[in-house]
Amino acid sequence: MKKFLLLPIVLITVKSYSQTFVQTYKDRADLVTQANINTNLNEFASYGIKKTGTTANNNAATWLQNKYTALGYSASEITTQSFTVSGAATKNVIVTKTGTTFPNTFIIICGHYDTINGPGVNDNGSGVAAILEAARILKDVPTEYSIKFINFSGEEQGLLGSKAYVTNVVKATNPRMDIKLVLNLDQIGGVAGFNNVQINVERDGTPSFPAGMYPSNPSSNNAASAVVSAELSQNIINYSTISPVNSYVERSDYMPFEAEGYVVTGLYETKESTKPHTSGDTYVNMDPVFLYKVTKGIVGAIQYFAVANTDLVLSTINTKKDLKDRVVIFPNPANDYVNLGLDGKGYSTTVVDMTGKVVMQSEDQQVLNTSKLKTGVYMVKVTTQSESTTKKLIIKK
Ligand SMILES: [Zn+2]
Structure with missing residues (x-):
């Protein structure tokens, strides 16, 4: 009996790999540069402590909008959602790239830009730097599904930016927004001086959450999350030199989506830094080379999930700089x-x-x-x- 069982399993494994790997996706993933990652991190750091609602926080939001404009996104593609926290105004920054076949179905790539107690270069300048680099590379790449790159504020005070977005945008549209997948990037910068070679791929199904933090924790979406998390892991293997490690979603911006039954997944460093939420969360205390490698996997995965065009296009972004x-x-x-x-x-x-x-x-x-x-x-x-x-x-x- 075993013989009969083994053969189909082997065939399925081979088939899923060949379906997933696309050379053009790898070529685009390889357009991630260490220099851009470093520039994004250091510009992010220069705004200091970006606590929600402070001048530094709002200056960082303006910086993000300017970055997307410089990448070539139009004014109508770059929007903001304002909300207040204890009377102070702050905003989420949202970039929408419209899909060719399913313009009203979205892949959301998100990560918070607010920080607390320190410059937050790992938590979560790392996620911000990766999102900016993905937005740069995919700017002119046709994708079947629409993509939203979202930089949330208010995360450190209790996921306030993502909650505001889910309440006032996702659920406020009629019918409510059709989201294929939420991929959250939070603290993916690694630890300086450590050989960072693994990344946690987070699936839905954490056994317990802090009471009152989330409105609900449905299990109906867990199986779908396990599938996309496995696909994300395969993409990390295909397009980066980092190894995925199975983990579970926790306290970050995917949770308000999860609570509404949407399919979520996320990335988080495996070797966990002790610096986040302190003044020591700086560039020198993280591993920018690890982030550079992880970002390649992210760019590969976004193309897979959004079904990017597979034609070999040598676009202008490939032009070598001096x-x-x-x-x-x-x-x-x-x-x-x-x-x-x-x-x-x-x-x-x-x-x-x-x-x-x-x-x-x-x-x-x-x-x-x-x-x-x-x-x-x-x-x-x-x-x-x-x-x-x-x-x-x-x-x-
Ligand atoms: Zn964070």
Whole structure:
């Protein structure tokens, strides 16, 4: 009997893999750049503590709108939803990319941008940086389903932005909004100095929630969530070098959708940082290279869920930038390490001090260990076969 059972199982496994992997999706996922991830994180950090309703929080919302405009999204595609928290105004920022076949059915990719007690570069600048990079790459890619990229506010005070959105937008439309899937990204930045190679893929079905936090916890949508979470895991395997780990949804912006019976899934770092909700939630305490890798999986997964066009299109976003624009040194001033913002291979790096003495040399290494360098000003020279650029680096101990 076993023989008869084994054969179909093997066939199904092979079939589902070949259905899921698409070379064009991988080519687009590989358009994620470390430099863009770093720029998004550091711009996010520059707004400081973005507590809901503060000036910094509203400045960050304006920054997001400007970023989407710079990516080429039109004024009608970028909308905001205002709400108040303890009398202070704040907003959700929503970008809608209309689908070709199912314009009224949505894939929601969301992550909060408000922070508490600190700059929140991991929680949740990481989710924000990934969403911005996905929105950039998919801007001109036709998808059968519509996509909404949503940056929620008010998450840290109790999912207030996503609750406002579900109550006043999702349920307020008649018929209520048709959502195929909610994919939430919260704290996917990893831990500095740790070999981050896994990401939690969260499915519906957490046994217990804090009392009163959610209006309901239906189980009718659990099976569908398990399916999309398994598909998300397969996409992470196909399009990134990170390994998915099964986990469950918890306290984040998918919950108000879950409470209404929608199908949800999410990503969350497996090695959990201790820095969120403190002043130490900074760029240097997370792992931007891990985020870069995870974002590739996200870009692959969004294409799968939204059914992106599979034609090989070499769009303008693939145009290679000059080396001087590709090398973005972060952090700067730096302490123990510095990231060059480069990915791929074929470059060498030389660091010289102000007397012209070579203090470091490396090949194809995007993160340099600068722990042995003393406080001072250095020049970093990056050379490829055809180009060379020199940037100033400040070490501050
Ligand atoms: Zn968070």
